[in-house]
Amino acid sequence: SAVISQKPSRDICQRGTSLTIQCQVDSQVTMMFWYRQQPGQSLTLIATANQGSEATYESGFVIDKFPISRPNLTFSTLTVSNMSPEDSSIYLCSVGTSGTGELFFGEGSRLTVL
Amino acid sequence: GNSVTQMEGPVTLSEEAFLTINCTYTATGYPSLFWYVQYPGEGLQLLLKATKADDKGSNKGFEATYRKETTSFHLEKGSVQVSDSAVYFCALREAGGKLIFGQGTELSVKP
Numbered sequence: 001s002a003v004i005s006q007k008p009s010r011d012i013c014q015r016g017t018s019l020t021i022q023c024q025v026d027s028q029v030t031m032m033f034w035y036r037q038q039p040g041q042s043l044t045l046i047a048t049a050n051q052g053s054e055a056t057y058e059s060g061f062v063i064d065k066f067p068i069s070r071p072n073l074t075f076s077t078l079t080v081s082n083m084s085p086e087d088s089s090i091y092l093c094s095v096g097t098s099g100t101g102e103l104f105f106g107e108g109s110r111l112t113v114l
Numbered sequence: 115g116n117s118v119t120q121m122e123g124p125v126t127l128s129e130e131a132f133l134t135i136n137c138t139y140t141a142t143g144y145p146s147l148f149w150y151v152q153y154p155g156e157g158l159q160l161l162l163k164a165t166k167a168d169d170k171g172s173n174k175g176f177e178a179t180y181r182k183e184t185t186s187f188h189l190e191k192g193s194v195q196v197s198d199s200a201v202y203f204c205a206l207r208e209a210g211g212k213l214i215f216g217q218g219t220e221l222s223v224k225p
Binding site for chain 1: 156157159163165213215218
């Protein structure tokens with residue numbers, strides 16, 4: 001298993017601003033992903049965070065809106081840029097180890113955009 | 115592409131009732147399948163998994179069997195408790211390790 005720490009746990013932001021969410025893992029992991037969970041909805045994959053290279057984005061998500069960094073095997077950041085109320089969601093970092101298949105999730109970062 | 119479909123909620127049961135939450139999937143090949151649970155105000159936790167056809171995953175009294183013939187992975191529990199009230203997500207694993215989730219099913223258990 002892996003212990004995942006996300007910061008901030010929650011924040012209230014103003015329209016038009018940007019916020020960076022940090023994800024720290026207690027061990028080196030090969031796979032790291034960022035998900036979004038809109039209120040009352042399921043989890044939607046934003047992107048795969050690739051160590052040392054550009055993230056791979058899912059359909060409907062673009063780098064200009066959600067830039068991602070992954071400088072090493074234990075850390076990643078997701079920035080939500082130029083926020084609007086529609087970006088109010090829980091953003092979750094998840095990691096996987098190649099052996100077992102499941103993903104482990106952080107507690108999430110709950111963003112409210114006014 | 116791959117997808118997961120769950121029965122719609124919310125599901126409301128009395129304590130000690132039998133629970134079934136239906137999950138079916140569409141996928142190429144035979145992906146690993148998972149059930150995750152999200153308790154109120156908490157993050158997502160793995161409940162159980164199955165990695166190949168006919169596997170049965172089990173945990174905390176919950177069970178699910180990987181049925182390739184019906185492309186299903188239904189979640190069952192013989193006797194639910196109030197503490198089982200949560201949102202349950204069915205998911206499949208795609209190549210590259212990412213998970214595709216169903217829409218989630220909210221379970222409410224009344225004493």
